[in-house]
Structures are given as C-alpha cells and as structure tokens.
Amino acid sequence: MMKTGTKRTIAGAAGAALMIVYPLAMFSCGRTQHFELSRFLGPDMCGGCHAAVADQWKNSMHNLSHFDPVYTAVAKHLRKGLTDPDEIAEAESCVKCHTPVGFVTGNPTKVSDDLDRVPDIAKQGIQCDYCHSATGARKMYNNDIRLDPGHGMDNAGTKRGPFTDSHSEFHKSAYSKFHTESGICGTCHDVRHVVYGTKLETTYEEWLGSPYNSSDSNKRIPCQGCHMYQRPGVPATGSTPRPQNPGEAAGGGPQRAHIYTHYFVGANAYVPNKFGDAVKARMAEERLKNAAALTIIDAELSKGIVKVEVKNIGAGHKLPTGLTDVRQMWLEVVVTDAAGRELFSSGKLGRDGTIPAGAVVYNTVFGDGKGKAVANLAKAREVLKDYRIPPLGSVVETYTVPNLKAKTVTVIVALKYRSAPQELLDAVFGAGKIVLPVTTMAEAKKQIAL
Numbered sequence: 001m002m003k004t005g006t007k008r009t010i011a012g013a014a015g016a017a018l019m020i021v022y023p024l025a026m027f028s029c030g031r032t033q034h035f036e037l038s039r040f041l042g043p044d045m046c047g048g049c050h051a052a053v054a055d056q057w058k059n060s061m062h063n064l065s066h067f068d069p070v071y072t073a074v075a076k077h078l079r080k081g082l083t084d085p086d087e088i089a090e091a092e093s094c095v096k097c098h099t100p101v102g103f104v105t106g107n108p109t110k111v112s113d114d115l116d117r118v119p120d121i122a123k124q125g126i127q128c129d130y131c132h133s134a135t136g137a138r139k140m141y142n143n144d145i146r147l148d149p150g151h152g153m154d155n156a157g158t159k160r161g162p163f164t165d166s167h168s169e170f171h172k173s174a175y176s177k178f179h180t181e182s183g184i185c186g187t188c189h190d191v192r193h194v195v196y197g198t199k200l201e202t203t204y205e206e207w208l209g210s211p212y213n214s215s216d217s218n219k220r221i222p223c224q225g226c227h228m229y230q231r232p233g234v235p236a237t238g239s240t241p242r243p244q245n246p247g248e249a250a251g252g253g254p255q256r257a258h259i260y261t262h263y264f265v266g267a268n269a270y271v272p273n274k275f276g277d278a279v280k281a282r283m284a285e286e287r288l289k290n291a292a293a294l295t296i297i298d299a300e301l302s303k304g305i306v307k308v309e310v311k312n313i314g315a316g317h318k319l320p321t322g323l324t325d326v327r328q329m330w331l332e333v334v335v336t337d338a339a340g341r342e343l344f345s346s347g348k349l350g351r352d353g354t355i356p357a358g359a360v361v362y363n364t365v366f367g368d369g370k371g372k373a374v375a376n377l378a379k380a381r382e383v384l385k386d387y388r389i390p391p392l393g394s395v396v397e398t399y400t401v402p403n404l405k406a407k408t409v410t411v412i413v414a415l416k417y418r419s420a421p422q423e424l425l426d427a428v429f430g431a432g433k434i435v436l437p438v439t440t441m442a443e444a445k446k447q448i449a450l
C-alpha cells in the first residue's frame with residue numbers, strides 16, 4: 001500500500017490506525033512514499049544466500065549511516081537552539097538519507113525523534129532491500145528514489161541488479177539500467193537545503209561535469225566503476241588498475257566475470273574502525289593515497305618563491321567531495337636549510353590539533369546570504385567559498401619564504417586529509433575527546449642548491 005501527500009496512516013502501538021498530520025515543511029521537496037515496515041527484508045536475510053556481498057557491506061558507511069556517532073552527534077548539535085522554521089526543517093531532514101528504510105516506513109520521520117527507538121531493520125542504515133527495490137529516481141538530489149519493495153518472506157518481490165539472466169527461488173530478479181549508472185548513487189550524493197535550495201553536497205554534479213562521464217564507453221567510469229571495484233589491496237581509483245572481480249553473486253550461483261563489491265569505502269578511516277572494521281579503515285587510506293599527486297616547482301626559489309602543484313589524479317569528482325564544509329584537505333609545506341633548521345612552514349597542525357591560519361585548505365564554506373560565514377548548514381543560504389580540485393584538474397599554490405639566504409634548502413610538501421576539523425569535534429564531543437586520523441595523501445621532497 002502506497003500513500004502520498006502529507007497524511008499518513010501508521011499502525012499504532014495498540015494496533016489501531018493512527019492518523020498523523022505532518023507539517024508541510026517536512027515535504028517541501030515533494031511527495032514522499034510510505035510503505036508498511038513488513039515490506040522490507042533485513043540484510044541478514046539477504047546475507048543467507050549473498051554471504052560475500054553482505055560481509056563487505058557490514059560496517060560500511062552505508063550500514064552505519066544511522067548509528068555513525070559523528071553523524072548523530074553533529075545532527076543533534078546542529079538542531080540545538082534553532083527557532084526559524086526553515087532552519088528547523090533542514091536540521092530535521094537528515095533521517096531521509098541516513099535512516100532511509102525508517103523514513104519511508106514512518107519511524108523516524110525527523111532527527112529529534114528518539115533515534116534509539118526505531119525498528120531494528122531501520123537501524124541497519126542504507127541496506128540491501130532499499131537499494132535493490134529501487135526502480136528509478138524522481139529527481140537527482142535529496143534521496144528521491146522510487147521504490148517497489150516486495151511483500152515479506154512469502155513474496156519477496158523483484159530484486160533489481162546488473163544481470164539479465166539471473167534466477168533465484170526466493171525472489172524475482174530483473175535487469176535494471178538504473179543500478180549500473182551513477183544516478184542511483186547521485187540521488188543521495190547530491191544534497192540541497194530543503195527550503196533554500198543551497199547546494200550542500202554535489203558529488204554527483206561534480207561527476208556529471210567530469211571527464212569520467214564520457215560518451216566513449218572505454219573512458220566512461222560511473223561511481224560503481226571505482227567504488228564497487230575496490231577490495232583490500234585494489235584501491236580502484238582513476239590512477240590505479242581496476243581489475244574485474246570474478247566470482248559468484250550467490251552461493252551456488254553461476255560464475256560471473258565481475259561481482260560488484262559492496263565495501264562502499266570513501267575516505268572515512270575513523271567510523272568503520274570504531275566499529276572494529278580495521279580492513280575498511282585501511283581501504284579508505286589506500287583510496288586517499290591514490291587520489292592526488294604533488295609537484296614542487298622551484299624555478300623561482302632564489303627569489304624565495306616556491307610553488308606546489310596539486311593534481312586530482314584519482315577521484316571521479318572534486319577533491320575532496322561530499323560534506324566538504326566539514327572535510328579538511330590541506331597542504332603542509334616545510335622549508336629547511338642544510339642543517340635541518342626550519343626556515344618556513346605552513347599547514348603544520350597546532351598543539352590543539354587545529355590547522356593554523358594562512359594554510360591552504362581545500363573545502364567549502366557556507367554563508368548566511370549576506371556574505372557572513374555560517375557553521376550550521378541549516379542556515380546556509382549561499383556558498384561563499386568552494387576551493388577544491390576538479391577531477392583530473394590541478395591547482396598551483398605559491399608560497400614566499402622571507403629572507404631566504406641559505407645555500408641549500410630542502411622543500412617537503414604533504415597533502416593531508418581528515419574527515420572533520422578538531423574545532424567541530426571539540427564543540428560536539430568536548431575538547432580532545434575525539435581525535436581523527438590524519439592521512440598523508442601524497443608527499444614530495446626536493447633538495448635544491450641555490
């Protein structure tokens with residue numbers, strides 16, 4: 001049974017039908033679908049036959065999207081103290097993507113619901129039966145996936161995927177072009193403010209405008225071409241081989257040339273590790289270490305000028321991408337003399353874990369509509385800064401070393417990444433309570449005689 005509009009019927013605790021009317025703002029991005037909870041089957045069920053896929057997906061950022069402690073704490077932090085209804089509508093909207101099965105079945109409907117008291121299946125985050133019940137998307141942002149789930153154990157419905165000849169006793173199978181293209185990822189990986197329309201995350205849009213979105217099928221790489229080819233030891237980025245992964249999609253199923261992997265690793269080394277999955281943390285580092293290249297340009301060093309070129313060689317979108325008002329990618333530059341004495345530095349983390357002023361940071365900054373930066377995305381009416389590196393593009397940074405008199409100097413450059421600034425973690429969790437790993441994505445060193 002599917003309902004649309006702002007009224008929904010949900011079975012109450014006593015079994016009685018309960019009519020709930022939601023404020024219009026919650027649906028300001030269009031009509032929403034509603035399904036009975038029993039229409040979704042849990043990942044353990046799927047894993048009974050798709051064991052390898054289920055193992056890979058376990059503790060992925062998709063599996064953890066509801067419980068992710070950084071997400072839940074940040075969501076509560078951003079919601080606090082808001083009074084403007086438009087800002088509240090945005091701050092409450094997170095569950096649509098982070099707890100999608102819960103959202104389309106009625107619990108939770110918003111961030112301020114008790115997120116611990118949602119059905120067990122909803123706690124499993126972005127899961128098998130959500131993605132594999134998808135038939136398309138209404139629009140390409142804010143998770144507007146169209147769903148056609150089954151009717152429980154006895155009639156599991158149609159699972160859609162990449163095969164044209166797939167058979168299972170348990171469920172019907174169907175080929176779905178949508179599943180083989182970036183769009184299935186893009187509808188969640190482009191995020192807009194629900195009222196102001198401000199573009200908060202643009203990973204899909206960045207890919208659309210990239211050389212990877214090529215009409216030449218030999219050059220075309222959708223999201224799946226990198227992220228669903230990765231496995232331990234095979235980072236599968238734009239700068240590394242992306243070999244096929246032959247095997248079976250289900251126990252006893254036919255041998256296939258490629259089984260799409262389901263680790264869904266991006267750049268986050270902290271969260272999977274927190275849930276005991278060191279493998280995914282290492283895979284995130286492998287991905288980051290094959291994303292960028294650095295070149296030191298010393299032609300004008302005698303005048304005290306050193307340039308650094310940073311190239312995005314591996315990511316199918318800007319570097320970094322996603323939640324880039326929070327993510328931090330920055331350059332650390334150190335110049336020393338022959339005796340190792342530091343003549344200049346930029347971007348070395350302070351004792352308190354913060355990036356010092358003047359460092360080159362690749363990120364986005366939102367504004368209040370009048371040119372003033374805002375830290376809370378609920379208040380984001382404009383993008384004030386978007387300084388990142390386009391796919392296969394590069395930028396050149398210029399540094400000036402004052403009073404350079406040494407005869408021999410060494411220039412050491414590193415590109416660093418972490419998932420969130422220390423300032424934000426300190427504000428949300430308390431000073432120094434959480435310190436995220438910093439990954440060195442690329443390094444370059446040059447000794448120059450002047």
Ligand code: HEC
Nearest residue numbers: 046050054057126127128131161162179180224249259260
């Ligand atoms: C975020 C969405 C998403 C989630 C979550 C997800 N899948 Fe998939 N899955 C896909 C896509 C997309 C493909 C096909 C990729 C392609 O063809 O480019 C796929 C492919 C498959 C296939 C075909 C064999 C293969 O791997 O190539 C099976 C079987 C499958 N998934 C089962 C599962 C199971 C079981 C789970 C849960 C443990 C799961 N999927 C979770 C998106 C998802």
Ligand code: HEC
Nearest residue numbers: 070071074075090091094097142143188189191321322323
């Ligand atoms: C349209 C879908 C969508 C909505 C709505 C959404 N997010 Fe997300 N969120 C994402 C995606 C996609 C990522 C992963 C991007 C990345 O890794 O940079 C993400 C990642 C995050 C992370 C990073 C988690 C970590 O461990 O580093 C935080 C924090 C977060 N979201 C907070 C929120 C909050 C707060 C809201 C509501 C105000 C929200 N999100 C609404 C899609 C969404």
Ligand code: HEC
Nearest residue numbers: 041046049128159161162163166168170173174249250253
């Ligand atoms: C009783 C075993 C069994 C269970 C349980 C099961 N599947 Fe399957 N599934 C199979 C088999 C067998 C295939 C065929 C594999 C092939 O063709 O290589 C398959 C194929 C698929 C495909 C590929 C469809 C295509 O046409 O590309 C997807 C997607 C899929 N299953 C998803 C799921 C999801 C999601 C669940 C849980 C809701 C699930 N399966 C539960 C046995 C099962």
Ligand code: HEC
Nearest residue numbers: 185189204207222223226237238266267291314315316322
């Ligand atoms: C050519 C390979 C390639 C393609 C295609 C690609 N990615 Fe990535 N992706 C990477 C690499 C490398 C990284 C790690 C560096 C980074 O963070 O950008 C990454 C990181 C990410 C992250 C984590 C970003 C962060 O810092 O939080 C997300 C989310 C992501 N990709 C989603 C997508 C989506 C969605 C698509 C399709 C629209 C896509 N990717 C296409 C290679 C690719």
Ligand code: HEC
Nearest residue numbers: 061064065068071097184185188223227264265266267268
């Ligand atoms: C239902 C919405 C949804 C869909 C569909 C979806 N994602 Fe995600 N994805 C998210 C959210 C939300 C997160 C962040 C979860 C968290 O905070 O822990 C995320 C996280 C990720 C990450 C990890 C980012 C990091 O920082 O490490 C990658 C990689 C990723 N998604 C790739 C994909 C790809 C590839 C597809 C398509 C096959 C896809 N996603 C489809 C919502 C979605």
